[in-house]
Amino acid sequence: MKATFDQILLTPRFGRLPGHFYSRILPTPLPAPYLMAWNTELAHEMGFESMAEQQPNLTDYLCGNRLPQGSEPIASIYSGHQFGVNAGQLGDGRAILIAEYLAPNGRHWEMQLKGAGPTPYSRRADGRAVLRSSIREYLCSEAMHGLGIATTRALGMAGSEQSVWREKLETAAVVLRVAPSFVRFGHFEYHRQNPDSLQTLADWVIQSHYPDCALASNPYVALLESVVERTALMIAKWQAVGFCHGVMNSDNMSILGLTLDYGPFGFMDSFDAGHICNHSDSAGRYAYQQQPEIGLWNLHVLAQTLLPLMDKESALHALQSYQGQFENHFANLLRQKLGLLHWQEDDWNLITRLFELMHHSHCDWTYFWRNLPTSGSQLRNHFQDRATFDIWFANYQTRLSTEARNPLERQAAMNRVNPKYVLRNYLAEIAIRKARDEGDFKEIKALQQCLMHPFDEQTNFEHYAELPPEWAAQIGVSCSS
Incomplete structure (x- = not known):
């Protein structure tokens, strides 16, 4: 028997921590909600009834109008460094954790509504998400999963005609996203001044998600080392597929090494080492070529936060391993992308020269790599020199x-x-326009189906592999996206 929302509920394990880690808050009802998307593949993977019609009251659950029986929703409190500046107290301003689900395979999934109304941490904002940003998050989290990159997932999405003001008047939507945990670096930053709370949080993370660390001579050093390793791998994979996060604040960094918070992200079309996908990032802090360094910068923030639980030398040793791990992961990915069996140190020269040529000619990143094994010599037409x-x-x-x-x-x-x-920006934009202007959500489903298998030849989705049209250059995303 597959699970339905009427049957599932574990009080989120995070909600068993002392009350100063979160606030209990109910979602704000969304008027006249409608179903936009239901992820049948993820539902099946989780042990849910996969067909939408087998989930009673599904749309109400997806937007927070209805909660699993016994649910005690919470919004957590955290801090963070935003664009390099300590932003003080933050928190789940538009995300509400409604339940935790134990799948038949033993995996725990936290279930969080994004856009379900204000919380005590909304900082005078409305706590809502808009249709545009919700579609982008839904599609990109599943696209990243298809690429084999650690990420939060999206189980479903509901919309409403309720008006929401961002840079213009838009309509509301809510994404039900899931992950083993949504704990961020920023959760530790908030509790830095309280060693007891800091240790309580670290113990919880180790017990719930890093049990092997408990066996180490210093479990907290082992935790930091594990987070360094996961972060290095995640960012190496970002770089390999040309993914730009856009807003790598420390409060957007997952303690599990998951790609978290899809806002002004973008997959590069034309390669530009200094590509900035976020129009709010005027200084280019989070440009493509900066992402590995920013990952380390955020890990330094985390390490400083954890110093009450470890000595400085151990923290520095953990951090010093990041660069080598990132380079090893990235070199291995590049080796495979080039079709090489073994990496040689001179291969960095081959790669560096290629990157210089691609940067100078703004060659399309995805197109180049995909066509290298079959049309390598013909790719010369995509280069100026x-x-x-x-x-x-x-x-x-x-x-x-x-x-x-x-x-x-x-x-x-x-x-x-x-x-x-x-998920090129123009493909997401087409899906957004069809949903917004025509109430047509079939494009969302089609794109999702395609992006589940991004490495396969799919004749029915061949048009999704086309180079972006000229109008795509006008698409802009910012921190409001």
Whole structure:
């Protein structure tokens, strides 16, 4: 028997912590809600009834108008550094944790509504999310999962004609997102001045999510080391697919190394090492090439926060491992993207020259990598300096010749790591416009279906692999997205 919302409820384990870690708050009813999306694949994975019609009152559950029986919703309190500045007290300003679900396979899933109304941490805002941003989060979290990148997930989405003002008048929507935990670096930052609370939180995270750390001589050092490792891997994977988060504040960094909070994100079309996807980021703090360094910067903030639980030398040692781990992960991903069996130190030169050529010509990131194994020599037409690309490509062919590998086998391996499909901004924009202007949500479902299998050839979705149209350059996303 598959679960329904009428049957599931575990009080969120986070809600068993002392009351100063959160506030109890009920979602604000959303008038006349309608179903926008239900993730049948994720529902099946979680052990839910996967078909929407098998979930009674589904739309009301997705927007918070109805809660699982016995639910005690909470919004948590945290702090954070925003654009490098300590922002003081923050918290779940538009996210409400409604339940925790124990799946048949033993996995715990926290269930959080994003956009379900104000909380004590909304800072005079309305606590709502808009249709535009909700569609983007729903699609991108599932796209990232399809790419094999650790992320929160999206189980469903509901909308309403209720007006919400952002940069203009828009309509409201709510995403039901799920994750093993939504704890952020910022949760630790908030409790830094209270060593007892800091240790309580660290003990909870270790017990709930890092049990192996409890066996270490200092579990808190082991926790920091684990978070460093997960963060390095996550960001290396971001870089490999050209993903830009857009707002890597410390309060948007997951303690589990999950991609968290999809706001002004973007997958690069034309490669630009300094690409800034967030129009609110005027100084380019979170540009593509800055993301690895910002990941380390945020880990420094976390390490400083944890100093009451460890000595400074141990914290520094954990942080010093980040750069090597990131480079190893990134080199391994690049090796696979190039179709190489083994990494050689000289391969950095090959990669560096390629990045310089792509940056100069603004070559499309996803298109280049996907077509490298089959149309490599023809890619010269996408570069301004074709003669220099020819030299690079000849060097690349020479490097490939040093390894005995069947060309068809190499092509298949490269296609398993170089996606054909990513959530380009223009694809999300088309889905948003159809939903907003026509009340048509089929495009959301079609895109989701495609992005679940981004490495596969999908003839029915071939149009999603097309280069972006000219109007796509006019799409802007900001911290209100």
